[in-house]
Structure formats: structure tokens, C-alpha cells
Amino acid sequence: MTYEAPLEKHPVNIREVVLGEGEKAQKIGGENTFPFHSFEGSLPNPPGLALEVLDMQPENWATWALDPFKDVSSDPVEWARKGVEEYGAEILCLRLLSTDPMGMDAAPEEAAKTVRKIVDSLNIPLIVLGTGTEDKDSKVLIEVARACSGKNLLLGPVLKGNYQEIAKAALEHGHAIVAQASMDANLTKELNIALCKFFPPEKIVVDPTSSALGYGMEYTFSIIESIKQFGLVDKDKMMQMPVFADIGIECWRTKEARESAEQGILWEATTGMTFLLAGANLVVFRHPEALRLIKSMISY
Amino acid sequence: MALKGAEIMKMLPKTNCKECGCATCFAFAMKLATGGVKLDDCPYIDPEVKAELEGAMAPPMKLVTIGAGQNAMVIGEEEVMFRHEKTFFHEPGIAVLISDKESEPDIDEKLARVKDLRFERIGNVLKVNLLALSNDSGDGGTFETLVKKAYETTDFPFILISEDTDILFSAAAMCADRRPLVYPVTNENVSASIPKLKELGLPAGVKGESLDEVIAVTSQLKDAGVEECVIDPGSRNMLDGIRDQTLIRRAALKKGFRPLGYPTMTFPCFMCRDKYEEALAASALMTKYAGIVVTSLTEKEFIFPLLVHRFNIYSDPRRPMTVEEKVYEVSQPDENSPILISTNYALDFFIVSGAIEEANIPAFLCIKDTGGIGVLAAWTSGKFTGEAIAEFFKKYDVENKVKHKKLIIPGVAKKLKDELEEELPSWEILLGPSEASDIPKFLSEEWKV
Incomplete structure (x- = not known):
């Protein structure tokens, strides 16, 4: 028996999505093969690795999660700046936690002002996330879309119950969106179909929702893998959007991450690495050390 | 790589002798492909063909x-x-x-x-x-x-x-x-x-x-x-x-x-x-x-x-992840500790027990066997209803574990509250938070004996 490397070629590509604008804009997706399979296909863009920023002082974070930012954690603009200048983040993910209706319930206009300030002072690709509350998020994200018109933000999560309003505002003001459907590849596809009736597919990133290591990580892993297979192998156009994974918030909630700094960083980095291996194109980290580790390991 | 029945058929004697117990060689081949019969059952197979078939039918990875x-x-x-x-x-x-x-x-x-x-x-x-x-x-x-x-x-x-x-x-x-x-x-x-x-x-x-x-x-x-x-x-x-x-x-x-x-x-x-x-x-x-x-x-x-x-x-994605049904003691509770109830869906269990530990308030966590499905689905299918939980209480003698009569149920199960008030009339049913991550806050603010 003679050996021939069993290479697999796919005639389609995952869509390429642009984040941000100007010279610091970044592309994600665009590959025609499975993650890290440069031996059999093309992966024009490395995965996007984003660093999380909160728009308010974090409560109840493990000391070692807060440590890297403790001098700036009450000022989102300075937090964002430190993330970029000191920790080398090339994409930021601003979580508008202040708008949580169960918490501070800050007004959409207030939140939008913070986003605008960060955009003006840093001008790097920015993901802006609401709190997952459909009504409030749609008010907040519409306001953000308006305040940052033309900046090509990535806005989310866009859900089944608020996709129409948010996507309409994103379209009008030139932003991309994160379409979120929880833990079910079919729901991901349904939402994409609904969106693509009026929204450009090359402006959509999908979020199957993330679970942390030890808390259902394998479900997220397998859903990301199956979305990528539907897209590349079955050539399903509605499954060719890049995949988004918001892992910091899930990982740092676990008691294991709160036990020690080493274990916490590894909890997050392991979860992130696993989703990258499944095919995630954009991953949000909370700890700069977890992000740095992953970046150095996937680029050598 | 598993062989298909048709491929095996080509290599058999094709005499339909029936001595293997199958009506035809074709039937034998089909059964062999799915593991229903053994190659040895065919008395006339050529030894070389047999070795070849055995090799081909072995699992592809040793x-x-x-x-x-x-x-x-x-x-x-x-x-x-x-x-x-x-x-x-x-x-x-x-x-x-x-x-x-x-x-x-x-x-x-x-x-x-x-x-x-x-x-x-x-x-x-x-x-x-x-x-x-x-x-x-x-x-x-x-x-x-x-x-x-x-x-x-x-x-x-x-x-x-x-x-x-x-x-x-x-x-x-x-x-x-x-x-x-x-x-x-x-x-x-x-x-x-x-x-x-x-x-x-x-x-x-x-x-x-x-x-x-x-x-x-x-x-x-x-x-x-x-x-x-x-x-x-x-x-x-x-x-x-x-x-x-x-x-x-x-x-x-x-x-x-x-x-x-x-x-x-x-x-x-x-x-x-x-x-x-x-x-x-x-x-x-x-x-x-x-x-x-x-x-x-x-x-x-x-x-x-x-x-x-x-x-x-390496967990099996075909099986729901479950934990054992019982009353779990989280951080050594006593007779004044809160009692919470949830399903035996492993992820729910992890998150809820982790949240109780985080709250630093010892508690009893009742885990009801729902076949590994979550709260709402289990309620719909009758595995996490007022009646089912009342039975659980009897079976595990929950009443005698504590001095108070307050049960905290998952916040998503609003209808369950009414059912439980009917089934466990002497108990006060407290609707907990919908998100497990809010349990520490809930316990520290709401829990009083």
C-alpha cells in the first residue's frame, strides 16, 4: 500500500468579514479549510483575538482577573487604552454592562457616549455587546449604531426577538452584527436566513453561545465544528459566516478560575484554544495573559 | 474501513448451501457486514479469502x-x-x-x-x-x-x-x-x-x-x-x-x-x-x-x-449528561440552611452547586432525576412537576433535614410554584433567580430562616 496524504479540498470559503475601518481594520474568516489546516487549504486571516472591556467598575471579579486593569477599571476609555497599548490587543470588546436593566440600567445615550469616546481615542476594531436583554439591547445598540455611524463596529448580541430593529440600524449606519442563537446549529441557520432577507451576509458573525471548560465546553465545541462542516463540506451558504466566541465572562465565572491565577488563566486559554480548534474566527478574552498565550501559540 | 455486504458477497463461495444458517450467501454477507454472524460460520470459504476478509473487517484503528x-x-x-x-x-x-x-x-x-x-x-x-x-x-x-x-x-x-x-x-x-x-x-x-x-x-x-x-x-x-x-x-x-x-x-x-x-x-x-x-x-x-x-x-x-x-x-454527545438523584450537601449545611431544588442535568448541577459554593452559604441541593433534561423541558414532560417533587420530598425525607419549611425553586419555573403550593401546602415556595449566577446575590439578600 502506498501512502498518499489524504488531503481534502473544499470549493467554498467561509465569508470574510471586516471589523473596524481605516488602516487598523481587521478581517476575519475567508478560509476554505478547517482551522490551522494550512497544509491543505488557505486561511487568509488569522483568528481575531479580542480583549474584553467593561463600561463600569467590575464587581466580584477574581483578584487576578482584575489585577491587569485595576488602576483603570473605573474608566472604560483608559481600560481600553491600556488593553491596546500595554497588552497589545488589536480588537477590543466593550461590554455595556451598565445598561443591564437588572443592574444599573444606564440610559442608551450614556452607553453610546462611552462607545464613541473609545472609538475616537483609539480607532481600532471594536465589538460592542449589550447584556442579552432583548428590549433594552435593541434601544442601546440602535443608539450606539447612530452615535458611531460609519465606524463599522461589530454589534451584538442580535437575537431572534430583536434582530429586525438592530440589524436595520446597523445597516443604515454601516456596522456588522453578531447573530446569536443558543447551542443549536439549526437555530443559527434560521436566524441567518431571517437576517439575510434584508441584511448583507458579509456583515454577519454568528455566536452559538459559549460555555466554559468543565461547564459544557464540549457542546460549544461540537456546535462550532458542525457549523463549519455545514459551511465547508455541505456548502450551505447560510452556515458560512465566521464564528464568534465570548469566553471570558463564562470562564471567569467558574470556581476553578477563581481558585488561583495560574488555573484561571489556563481555564480561559484552554477554552479559547478548544474553540479555535473547532473553527471559531473571533474569540473574546478577559485576561490579557490568556490572549497573549494563545496569540503566541497560534502564530509560530 | 467497514466492508459493505455487497463487497463481501463477491468473495463468498456463492453456492447458497445454507449450512451457515442463512438462506443465501447474500443474506450471510449482509449479516456479516453488520456483525450478526461470524466468518467461521461459512464452512466453504477459502482460507486466503478468509484472512483477507478478516483483515478488511478489522477496526480501521487498532x-x-x-x-x-x-x-x-x-x-x-x-x-x-x-x-x-x-x-x-x-x-x-x-x-x-x-x-x-x-x-x-x-x-x-x-x-x-x-x-x-x-x-x-x-x-x-x-x-x-x-x-x-x-x-x-x-x-x-x-x-x-x-x-x-x-x-x-x-x-x-x-x-x-x-x-x-x-x-x-x-x-x-x-x-x-x-x-x-x-x-x-x-x-x-x-x-x-x-x-x-x-x-x-x-x-x-x-x-x-x-x-x-x-x-x-x-x-x-x-x-x-x-x-x-x-x-x-x-x-x-x-x-x-x-x-x-x-x-x-x-x-x-x-x-x-x-x-x-x-x-x-x-x-x-x-x-x-x-x-x-x-x-x-x-x-x-x-x-x-x-x-x-x-x-x-x-x-x-x-x-x-x-x-x-x-x-x-471524550464525553459521549449521544447521552445526556446527568448526575445522581439525591439531596446534595453543599459546604456542610445544617438544619437552618436553605434548600434548593434543580434537575439532574449535569450542567445545571455544576452551575448551581458552584454558585452556592461561591455564595459561601451552606445549603441542601435537591437533585431530581429528570433524565438529564433541564428545568423547563422537564416540567413540560412531567418529570419536574409539583407532584414529582412532592414524591421526591417523601422519598428522601427532606422535611426532616431542616427546621424551616422554605424551598427555593429555579426562577424560570414560575408555574411550578403554584403546583408546589398545592402539593406541599405546609411549605413556603420561593421563586429563586432565573440565572444561576444570581444565586449568590439571592441567597445573601433573601435567605432568612
């Missing part, structure tokens, strides 16, 4: 056993590239590397530490499985001292590593009853290794600098009758490792390429610049098909995430 008895590590016989296609069957071995160049106290400490790397998680024991003993000193006596110590003080299966084939096999002979994996068997030493592998009945750790080299060695071993191999394609960085493992598994499963139809071994211990990278590389390689990862890590903070990672990836 099962390999390292070690003996209770602690034996079984790897291989995987069937899919992606776990959602079926499941990954045999958890990869995590092997801790110990060198005979390390000082005696260091070795003693390491052995003691490795024995302690055992953790319980939802009724499963997560642990390190193997010791990789490495002859870096180049000295046979030093290596044998290490092997002897590991043999006498632990019951782990071993991987024995030595570039000197004589040293390798004389150490292997010392612990042959534990069935160690001997490594490396290469192009250079394969001829010398074959008689010893056969004499001692050991599996071979095959190393090649390329897949072609691996294939040459496994083919030679197979021809000589050494069936159990573990392959190291020589990759010494993570991304090359992922490439090689992927191609090996694909060649075995999708092309039926026998010379690569073995589990693999990888060396994250030689791939990385620091401990964090090593832990990450090890978990990445386990995700992407490694049968064994060899690591130099022994610290709990680095090994534990790896063990949980393996447990997650």
Missing part, C-alpha cells in the same frame, strides 16, 4: 493496551473525525515524564505528586494515567534504578524511553508483567527490536521523522506479527502535531490505510517554551486525536484543566 490489570490504559479503535458524528471512545493517556537524570529526591517528590493527581468530578475519577520514564543519562544502571523505583512504589503503566535499544529492552524485561510501551522503535532498530517485542509481548512506540518512515516501521512490525503500535510522527511543534495527527487519523478511518491504523503519541513536553504553553499544547493535541500526551507538568493548576478538558471532549 486497539492498544499499555499496562496490565486495573490500571491498564486502552487507547485506539476510534471511529470518527468529529465527536458529534458519534463519539470519541478511548480517553487519551496523560503520561508524566520523569528522567533518570533527575536527582533522587526530585524523582521521589515527583512520583508522590503524580500519585496525588486524582480528582473527583460528578462521580468520575479524573487522573493521570502513565509514567514516561526516560533514559537521558545514557547509563543502563541508572535507568534500571528509576524503573525499579517506579515499579515498586506506583502502580502506573509505563512508557520506557531510551535511544539505546539494549538498555530499553533490558529495562522492559524488568517490568514486562506491567506491559510497558517501549519507545522509540525506529527504522534503525526495528529489526533488532522485533524478537524482543515478541518475546516480551509488548506494544511498540514507533517513531519516524516523517509519516513515510512511520509507515515503513509499522509495516515491518506487522509482517513480523507485532500488532500493537503507537505512532509518533516526530512532530515537535503544536501545529505540525495537529497536522500529522489529522492526516494519520484520516488515512486510517477514511482511506482504510492500515499502516497508519494505530493510536498516536505526542510530546507537548518538547514543544513549548513554558508550562502554560505546554498545558495548552497538550489539551490541543488531545482535542485533535492524540492517543497519548507526554508532559513534564505535575502541578495541580496545570494538570487539572487538562484532565477536565479530556473529560469534556
